[in-house]
Amino acid sequence: MELNPQQLHYFKRELISQQLQGEISSIRRSTELSSLVKPTAETSKDYPFLQYLTQNFVLEFPLLRDGNEKGFFEKLQAFLDEYSKLKLDTYAPKSSKDSQRRVLWYKVQKLLIISLCASIKTVQGNEESINLLSGGEPLAGDDDDEKLVSRLKMTSLESEENCLEWLGCNGLKLNVVTTRDVSEVRTVRQHVHTEFIIETKLIMVDGSDVPPVYVARRHGQFRQLREDLKKAFPTLELPGIPSKAHDANSKAQHLHREKDRIMLRSFLRRLSAETDVANSDIFRDFLMNDSFPLSAEEQQDADQRLKMDENRINEERRFRAQVDKKIVELDGLLDMLKKQIMEPNGLLQVFEVIKKTETIDQLPLELRKAIEWGRINFAFVLHTQFVTSDRSVENVANLKRTHSLMPYRTIAQILRLSNPFSMVKGVLDLFLAQPFGGKSLFQRIMLTNMSEQSKELTKDIQELEAKINDPPLCLKIANAVQTELPPGVTLGKTTPITETLQLLKNSNIEPVLTPEQIIKVAFANQPGKLEARVLVESLYKLWVLYARKQEQEVLMSLVFQGVTGEIIKDLFAIFYEPLAQVYKAANIGETIGHVSTFVNDLIQVIDAMDVQDVTNTAQPFIDLVQRHEDRFYQFVHNVHAQDKSKLFDNLLGYVDKLFSFVSNGIPTKIDLDQIVAQAGISVAEYPALKSEIDQLCAYHRSRKERHLERKRQKLMSTTDAADSQEIFDFLPENKEVMGVLNDMAEIEYDSDDEQSITSGSSGSSNLVAHEMTLRPPQLQIIPRIAPTFVEHVQQIMKK
Numbered sequence: 001m002e003l004n005p006q007q008l009h010y011f012k013r014e015l016i017s018q019q020l021q022g023e024i025s026s027i028r029r030s031t032e033l034s035s036l037v038k039p040t041a042e043t044s045k046d047y048p049f050l051q052y053l054t055q056n057f058v059l060e061f062p063l064l065r066d067g068n069e070k071g072f073f074e075k076l077q078a079f080l081d082e083y084s085k086l087k088l089d090t091y092a093p094k095s096s097k098d099s100q101r102r103v104l105w106y107k108v109q110k111l112l113i114i115s116l117c118a119s120i121k122t123v124q125g126n127e128e129s130i131n132l133l134s135g136g137e138p139l140a141g142d143d144d145d146e147k148l149v150s151r152l153k154m155t156s157l158e159s160e161e162n163c164l165e166w167l168g169c170n171g172l173k174l175n176v177v178t179t180r181d182v183s184e185v186r187t188v189r190q191h192v193h194t195e196f197i198i199e200t201k202l203i204m205v206d207g208s209d210v211p212p213v214y215v216a217r218r219h220g221q222f223r224q225l226r227e228d229l230k231k232a233f234p235t236l237e238l239p240g241i242p243s244k245a246h247d248a249n250s251k252a253q254h255l256h257r258e259k260d261r262i263m264l265r266s267f268l269r270r271l272s273a274e275t276d277v278a279n280s281d282i283f284r285d286f287l288m289n290d291s292f293p294l295s296a297e298e299q300q301d302a303d304q305r306l307k308m309d310e311n312r313i314n315e316e317r318r319f320r321a322q323v324d325k326k327i328v329e330l331d332g333l334l335d336m337l338k339k340q341i342m343e344p345n346g347l348l349q350v351f352e353v354i355k356k357t358e359t360i361d362q363l364p365l366e367l368r369k370a371i372e373w374g375r376i377n378f379a380f381v382l383h384t385q386f387v388t389s390d391r392s393v394e395n396v397a398n399l400k401r402t403h404s405l406m407p408y409r410t411i412a413q414i415l416r417l418s419n420p421f422s423m424v425k426g427v428l429d430l431f432l433a434q435p436f437g438g439k440s441l442f443q444r445i446m447l448t449n450m451s452e453q454s455k456e457l458t459k460d461i462q463e464l465e466a467k468i469n470d471p472p473l474c475l476k477i478a479n480a481v482q483t484e485l486p487p488g489v490t491l492g493k494t495t496p497i498t499e500t501l502q503l504l505k506n507s508n509i510e511p512v513l514t515p516e517q518i519i520k521v522a523f524a525n526q527p528g529k530l531e532a533r534v535l536v537e538s539l540y541k542l543w544v545l546y547a548r549k550q551e552q553e554v555l556m557s558l559v560f561q562g563v564t565g566e567i568i569k570d571l572f573a574i575f576y577e578p579l580a581q582v583y584k585a586a587n588i589g590e591t592i593g594h595v596s597t598f599v600n601d602l603i604q605v606i607d608a609m610d611v612q613d614v615t616n617t618a619q620p621f622i623d624l625v626q627r628h629e630d631r632f633y634q635f636v637h638n639v640h641a642q643d644k645s646k647l648f649d650n651l652l653g654y655v656d657k658l659f660s661f662v663s664n665g666i667p668t669k670i671d672l673d674q675i676v677a678q679a680g681i682s683v684a685e686y687p688a689l690k691s692e693i694d695q696l697c698a699y700h701r702s703r704k705e706r707h708l709e710r711k712r713q714k715l716m717s718t719t720d721a722a723d724s725q726e727i728f729d730f731l732p733e734n735k736e737v738m739g740v741l742n743d744m745a746e747i748e749y750d751s752d753d754e755q756s757i758t759s760g761s762s763g764s765s766n767l768v769a770h771e772m773t774l775r776p777p778q779l780q781i782i783p784r785i786a787p788t789f790v791e792h793v794q795q796i797m798k799k
Contacts, residue, residue, distance in 0.1 A: 001673055001686050003693065005128035009117070010696045012127065012672065014779070016049070016116045018786040023050045024109055033077045048794045049116060057115065060657075062650035063574055072570045079567050091480040091503060092547040093496070093540065120793055121665035122672050130701050170278035173201040174287070176265040177302035178294075179257045180216065193218055194257050196264055197298065200287040213291045219244060221286075222264055228282050229271070234460045235544040236277070239270045245393050255305065259393040266390035316388040319618040323380050347656040348649065355640040360633050375629060379621040386606050387617055396606055403603065408596035412589040457549045464542050468535065472511050473504070473521075477543045480509050481550040496540040497533065503543070578647045582639055594631045601627065668796045670789075679788040681781060688781055695777035702774055 003011060027035065027050060035043040036054040044051060058064065064072075177199045183192050195216035202210045217225075223241045230238060245259035272278045294302065341347050350367070357363050360371060385395050465474045480503055504513060504521055521536050523529040605620050640648055681689060 001676065003124065005126050006130060006697055007693045008122065008124050009127035009129050010700055011693045012120065012122060013113060013117050014696050014782055015786050015789040016120065017113055018783055019790045020049050020109065020112055020116065023047050033073055033080065037073050048790060048797065052797050053112060053115060060654065062647065062654055063578065072574060075567055075570055089485045090550065091483050091485060091509065092550070093499060093543050118662045119665050121669045123669045124672055130704055170272055170275050171203045172272045172278055173203055174265070174268045174272055175199045176261045176268070178298050178305055179261060180298060196261060198268065198287060213288055214294055215287060215289065215291050217286070219260065222267065225286050229277055229280070231463060232280060232282055233276055234464060235541050236274060239267055242267055242394055245397065261305070262390055263393050312388045315617060316384060319380055319383055322618060323376055344660060345656060347652050347659070351640055351652055354637055358637060360630060371629065375625045376622060379625045382602065383618055383621045387609060400603060403599045408592055412592040454549065454552060457545060461542065461545050464538060464545065468538050468542065473517060473539060474542060476504065476509055476511055477539055478546050480543065481546045483509050497536050500536050500540045500543060578645060582643050582645065582647055587638065591635045594628070598628045666796050667799055670792050670796065675789050675792055676785055679785040681785060685781060692777065692779050692782055699774065699776055706774065
């Protein structure tokens with residue numbers, strides 16, 4: 001049976017998925033770690049893939065090799081036993097925090113599938129996963145400069161400004177264009193306060209031009225806007241209101257309240273990216289009511305600030321172009337280093353050179369160029385974070401505040417004079433000890449912090465219940481999140497209205513509704529029944545809030561388990577003890593002082609920037625990094641040179657082994673044609689089998705398209721995409737490795753995943769729905785092949 005590289009890849013991947021999904025479901029029910037850590041002949045039949053991954057990837061990790069001797073896995077088993085007793089599967093809405101667990105399990109499953117796909121090779125030839133960014137062609141082999149430059153320009157939506165411009169902000173184009181001071185008389189004295197002038201342009205579907213609307217709002221009105229929106233949309237995660245900036249050290253005093261203007265603009269744009277918020281009367285009134293034309297003086301000031309905004313964007317583009325150009329220049333030399341890393345023990349050889357070479361200027365040419373590559377990229381990240389980003393003012397304030405609070409000198413003295421492991425272990429004992437069976441300090445701190453969150457949730461719940469004004473309905477919602485789902489029952493993938501109606505009809509949850517209450521909500525899905533719909537929507541919001549509170553209470557019960565503290569102590573001992581020994585030998589105390597000096601230097605560079613003129617600001621950041629890179633290299637050199645325990649050699653050897661394993665796979669390749677025949681699939685069924693494989697390819701293409709679309713829409717910060725892109729630029733361009741990395745890009749996790757699982761049905765966000773909500777194709781033939789495939793692979797793995 002002839003299959004192209006993509007068909008071959010996704011056919012094999014589905015065969016792996018069929019088995020792995022069953023194993024994961026089984027281990028989640030049993031939570032027996034011994035089946036994986038200490039397998040027997042019996043359990044090897046139940047978990048062949050998970051056991052293989054555990055034995056070859058997890059337990060081989062250098063810092064976990066002693067885990068069995070220290071009893072770590074026994075304590076972890078006790079922790080899982082306690083976890084399994086918690087009320088996790090209750091009647092909770094899909095958009096509650098429970099979806100985070102579903103996303104995480106989804107990511108774990110995909111990671112395991114990718115690992116096995118990389119390990120299991122076929123005799124049929126090359127495989128290829130779908131790569132949307134390269135037009136379906138592998139990234140490896142881009143030898144000419146034009147292709148490389150084209151690949152580097154895939155990050156055109158990195159900046160917040162470009163991203164929000166691309167999103168369209170739900171038909172709103174927002175800017176805080178200028179400020180003005182207004183005087184008012186309070187009792188006897190006259191007070192002056194600043195108003196921020198907001199420009200709102202409506203983006204019409206037909207492309208017609210609509211005159212902008214200008215309104216003036218005080219900082220306190222922005223805060224009131226958030227409070228009003230929080231009451232109207234209690235289930236949405238709204239951005240926080242930025243604190244007022246202090247412009248005392250600004251060189252451009254005539255640009256009054258410029259830092260506040262930038263931060264408040266970012267706040268409005270992030271709000272407008274939420275569909276419900278952007279279309280709400282609260283938000284529209286804030287942007288439209290009490291409008292006025294700009295005066296000549298205000299227009300002049302707005303033009304000056306607009307020019308400055310354009311300069312910031314252009315400077316970021318120039319710096320990005322400089323980074324791209326440098327990568328192209330270094331590509332040939334870096335390619336030599338990449339090829340060396342992919343050779344057996346290649347990574348160890350590279351760090352062996354670092355171990356023996358004390359200064360950067362003594363390194364081989366390709367390693368010096370790699371450091372030059374890292375210098376300009378790190379400088380770009382710093383420049384973006386602290387100069388050109390709309391959040392740069394907030395980032396600078398956070399940097400200065402954190403730097404001022406850090407006791408660098410004290411930390412350095414402690415690390416220089418004492419045993420770091422003993423010291424931190426003592427601190428852990430202090431935090432985790434439970435005198436006379438009472439709460440530990442750690443538990444009390446957690447309880448205090450979570451109590452604040454609980455108070456806010458309780459307040460939101462009380463306000464919403466008062467609005468609903470039907471205690472029995474509210475009680476049924478509260479009881480739902482405390483009621484466990486019967487075995488085998490899952491909540492249907494429906495709209496929030498339908499899901500809530502199904503919950504209200506459920507006679508297993510008290511109280512049972514009266515006929516009057518049933519009539520009150522029954523027609524929420526019917527056109528024209530606005531009152532019933534509003535009521536059910538409010539009940540759904542209440543349901544989400546109660547689910548969040550339930551999740552918090554469950555988490556707290558786990559924190560208060562004694563075994564949790566024991567796990568934290570063991571994790572610290574396993575991971576920190578060997579690192580602490582190496583870092584002490586490398587004089588990490590002196591390096592703490594270098595960090596403090598670097599941050600001081602960074603702050604001086606930032607303060608020297610002209611807020612009004614940000615042109616030609618790239619080079620100071622490049623010079624900053626270059627001034628400190630020798631000291632950083634010295635620390636890296638010392639760590640490896642002083643590592644008597646061979647810890648880092650073992651870690652590098654582990655990574656080197658992974659690279660080699662991805663390239664070569666398990667010892668013997670499998671023959672899919674032979675497996676298909678042994679599974680009893682006749683030649684007459686081949687067209688149907690190919691049709692199923694094509695459906696799988698289409699499904700995975702849709703998944704990747706949806707993931708890419710979400711990724712683009714979530715570029716609200718300026719560095720995430722840049723960081724991931726630069727990592728791809730430097731990693732070895734081995735075809736198998738790049739294929740794995742292409743698939744790995746889909747399993748990154750962030751907090752927006754939870755919202756995008758249900759955004760397609762709830763309408764609460766303009767993010768496209770999460771790819772895990774796509775339904776895979778219904779298969780008939782491939783499931784018949786899977787057992788034979790697993791049997792073949794298991795025989796090879798035993799070798």
